Amino acid sequence: MENFDELRALARRKRDAARKRVQAEYEITLRQIARLERSLGFDQVPGHRKMRQTIDTVIPVGRDFTADEVHAALETADPKRAWAKGTVDKYLLKLRKNGIIQRVRIGTAGKSAIYRRAEHPTRLPERRTLMQTVDDVLTGPMTLKEIVVAVLAAGFVTIRTPTDLGHQLTYKLRNGPFRFDGDRWEKN
Known part of the structure; x- marks a missing residue:
């Protein structure tokens, strides 16, 4: 054996x-x-285009787009080729860092980031900090929930859930120029 x-x-x-x-x-x-x-x-093989060349051709000119739209356009342009989402996203990030495209809106939970070619620049909204937004919306005594709703309604972009945003706000309000009276916050 x-x-x-x-x-x-x-x-x-x-x-x-x-x-x-x-x-x-x-x-x-x-x-x-x-x-x-x-x-x-x-x-390269004749007739075969490099990934970046194909992505550059499918990025729309003169209108906003998302990474998902670029990925779908790539699948349509060359269906035989495997287009890894991570690779496409990394190349879009490289284009954004090089100033070729601009991010118009940051991606949040459930919403994709929106991009635009830099050849058609647009005035991007100024990004405000959380406390700058709170300072704008806190006009009188407000509960924490009212502040959270007002901050989100004012266009503050965050990846946090409203509950987590409330926790963050409580910490920042305690350490800022605000006072807590009963169940309402107000400016000092």
């Missing part, structure tokens, strides 16, 4: 060594082919 186990182990080692040799030869051959293609001027 032991002899058969030894024979099996020896066969596995031989098989694994042969696989490693073939894999190494295959990788060397692929590198040589790539080197030859580059020397002949074939950086």
Whole structure:
């Protein structure tokens, strides 16, 4: 019995060594082919476009768009190709950092971020801090729930739930120029 186990182990080692040799030869051959293609001027397969070239062509001009719309346009433009959502999102982030596109609206829970090409610049709304918004909406004594509703109605963008925003507001109101009287907050 032991002899058969030894024979099996020896066969596995031989098989694994042969696989490693073939894999190494295959990788060397692929590198040589790539080197030859580059020397002949074939950086890519004829008819095949690079990912960034395809994304650049499907980004709409003169109107707002979301990353999901770009992804759907890519699927339509080249349905045979696999378009990884993460890769597309990273390229859009790179375009935004390079100033080629602008983010018009930040993505929040349930709402995608909205982008626009920089060739058609728009005046983006000034981002206000939470306390600047509270200072604007707190005109008289208000409960915490009323403050949360007023802050969100004023257009403050957050990824927090209203409950979490209320917790954050309580902390900031206690440490700011506000006073708590009964169940209502007001400015000092």
